[in-house]
Amino acid sequence: MFTHADLAKLQTQSLKMQGFIRQQTFSPEMEKTLRRFSSWEVAELILKINPSTLRGRLAADPSLPQGLVEEDGRQRWYTLEEINELRRRLRIKNQPLMPPRPEGKRAIRAAIANFKGGAGKSTVALHFAHAAALDGYRVLCVDFDPQATLSHSMGLSDVPEEYTVWGIMARDLIRETERMNATSAGAESGTALPQRKLPPSVTGMGLNGLRITDFIKPTCWPTIDLIPSCANAAFVEFASAQYRHMNPEWSFFAAIQRYLDAIPPDAFDLVIFDCPPAIGYQSMNAVFAADVLYIPSGPGYWEYDSTTSFIGQLSEALEDLGRFSGRLPDGASADKVFADIRFLLTRFEPSNDLHRAMQKAFGQVFKSHVADHPIEMTRAVEQSGRFLSSIYEMDYRQMTRETWRRARVSFDRAYDEFRATLTGAWSKLED
Secondary structure (H helix, E strand, O other), rough: OOOOHHHHHHHHHHHHHHHHHHHHHOOOOOOOOOOEEEEEHHHHHHHHHHHOHHHHHHHHHHOOOOOEOOOOOOEEEHHHHHHHHHHHOOOEOOOOOOOOOOOOOOOOEEEEOOOOOOHHHHHHHHHHHHHHHHHOOEEEEOOOOOOOHHHOOOOOOOOOOOHHHHHHHHHHHHHHHHHHHHHHHHOOOOOEEEEEOOHHHHHHHOHHHHHHHOOOOEOOOOOOEEEOHHHHHHHHHHHHHHHHHOOOOOHHHHHHHHHOOOOOOOOOOEEEEOOOOOOHHHHHHHHHHEEEEEEOOOHHHHHHHHHHHHHHHHHHHHHHHHHOOOOOOOEEEEEOOEEEEEEEEEOOOOOHHHHHHHHHHHHHHHHOOOOOOOOOOOOOOOHHHHOOOOOOOOOHHOOOOOHHHHHHHHHHHHHHHHHHHHHHHHHEEEE
């Protein structure tokens, strides 16, 4: 017979192995580091200029970052900071190399969501975040998934649960309850209304004193920050249900939006949510705060069936929020409106008849909401999953350049479409 104590022992054993795996995967200091990028990658794939043009500019202006030169002098290798300096300082045909960003608007937010496990949510979120960083954007990722795949892939582990989405939600409950009590005490009628009370188990955790920046952790990518998750945050669904009972007027689903609205609008360009494989308190926070909803799905019938169920249940859940009468963030409505919704096929094999048939079925049903460029399944993509890295982090010298480039092109095309979708949605945001 086994109890929760046995499960805890098994987790302890697994955590030891997890540390060993990280040691093999990351640097000897057990910290993930970002590789340098070759001048070929910088010119052709990142800045999208002719390599000879880059060489000419570097020769003409020695003050530009020159990178780390190989001993034979054939190749230069650049850090992301150096790449971003090149992007800021270079103009090609009198055009800047900075990515598009509407002036006066906050960061655009995209939720990668589907309750089907294995749909590729974390893989898509990881690759889109890395592609956006190489594109010159400042990115904030929010890991809502208690499995913490995105957090581990970003090199963050052993994160205390109070610094996760759960901590933000509990902090929001405390602050919203205090605000409601202050409002009740100062009612115009002069009659003090009943005070809402929270137990010491909530108020005594010290969360109310945490600053916005306390939840945001740096990663090995200098322009990507992360609000991480951890395995211990799996209890958030149970805790959130209890919190709602403590204060039924608390708009639990708007906690993350209130938090993000408090971040300076120019601190980031993109915010990417990696959602859990369920419709619950965390995923509803992500969806409610998102401007764009991206729904990954595998190319099989059962994935199509699950995705259909997901959007149906999500629709019902959002409709229920429309009946909520509690306080919402400024300018928000419980009737959630997305600037765009897209379906993205993942693990797609162009030579597979079933996959092509399902791609056609998705297109017939969801029409313009289906992304034109699916993410193809390649050997390099499989390897990136095994090593907790994106294709952008993997050195093309670890495999044949053609294998690496095929996977990179697939993600580049998917990201370019993602960026176009976000850019279109960005213009619809209020200043």
